[in-house]
Amino acid sequence: MSFATLFLANPDLPERLRRAGPFNTPDRPTFYGGGERGYTDYPLLFDGISIVIRGMVGGLTALLRVLPAPALIVAIAALAYALRRSWTLTAFVALALLFILNQGYWVATLETLSLVMVATLVSAAVGVPLGIAAAHRPRLFAALRPVLDLMQTLPTFVYLIPTLVLFGLGVVPGLISTVIFALPAPIRLTHLGISSVPRPLIEAGEAFGATPMQLLWKIELPSAATTIVAGITAVHHAESLHGRDRGLGGCRRTGCAGGTGIGFGASRNGV
Numbered sequence: 714m715s716f717a718t719l720f721l722a723n724p725d726l727p728e729r730l731r732r733a734g735p736f737n738t739p740d741r742p743t744f745y746g747g748g749e750r751g752y753t754d755y756p757l758l759f760d761g762i763s764i765v766i767r768g769m770v771g772g773l774t775a776l777l778r779v780l781p782a783p784a785l786i787v788a789i790a791a792l793a794y795a796l797r798r799s800w801t802l803t804a805f806v807a808l809a810l811l812f813i814l815n816q817g818y819w820v821a822t823l824e825t826l827s828l829v830m831v832a833t834l835v836s837a838a839v840g841v842p843l844g845i846a847a848a849h850r851p852r853l854f855a856a857l858r859p860v861l862d863l864m865q866t867l868p869t870f871v872y873l874i875p876t877l878v879l880f881g882l883g884v885v886p887g888l889i890s891t892v893i894f895a896l897p898a899p900i901r902l903t904h905l906g907i908s909s910v911p912r913p914l915i916e917a918g919e920a921f922g923a924t925p926m927q928l929l930w931k932i933e934l935p936s937a938a939t940t941i942v943a944g945i946t947a948v949h950h951a952e953s954l955h956g957r958d959r960g961l962g963g964c965r966r967t968g969c970a971g972g973t974g975i976g977f978g979a980s981r982n983g984v
Contacts, residue, residue: 763885837948839892872894898947906944
């Protein structure tokens with residue numbers, strides 16, 4: 714039985730593990746800390762990572778919950794119209810959010826939105842600098858390529874096994890597993906964008922005495938901006954397309970890990 718099948722066949726498994734504390738033995742102290750922390754010999758390091766991630770997700774969720782639901786729906790619908798200039802899409806977005814609000818899943822939706830936004834932020838903050846470094850150093854990209862291939866090949870549930878052991882149940886292991894899978898997209902596309910900058914532009918900047926940092930900020934990044942944005946957008950696609958569990962994407966994985974959001978309710982209900 715695979716790790717994913719185990720969770721799907723036992724939707725209450727996260728809660729049972731949370732109560733049981735499988736590592737709570739006399740010779741192996743537990744670091745669950747209220748059901749959130751996993752077993753590790755370096756509690757300060759992993760607890761620090763958990764605190765930062767949970768603080769980011771929890772803070773963003775709290776900020777979204779402060780806003781009235783109708784005002785947030787109007788703002789999201791207005792953003793959809795500003796981006797696409799389509800009344801059909803705007804109406805669909807507004808009606809879909811109103812349906813979610815009516816069904817009582819508004820808080821879970823805000824938690825899911827926070828998870829996706831934090832995952833995107835972390836992936837971009839790590840992936841874009843790595844992509845830039847790889848574009849400037851071919852040996853670095855040659856070393857990264859097999860690692861990126863492996864990260865995109867392995868199912869995301871595989872990453873949950875070590876992260877659950879290190880961080881315990883909660884938002885943190887699901888978010889880290891999602892970031893690991895989504896990270897190759899911004900790295901690869903940033904590398905592609907920086908590598909595709911026309912050589913005459915670089916030579917023109919060098920002729921005017923631009924430093925490497927000025928070349929990066931004033932020539933390379935503006936020229937590669939479209940490709941870099943596509944890489945950040947691909948994080949959302951990786952979040953949804955790789956989620957094989959009936960279209961719930963990475964949020965389903967955070968639910969299986971005992972987290973919050975729509976995926977948590979789906980895993981508990983066996984959806």
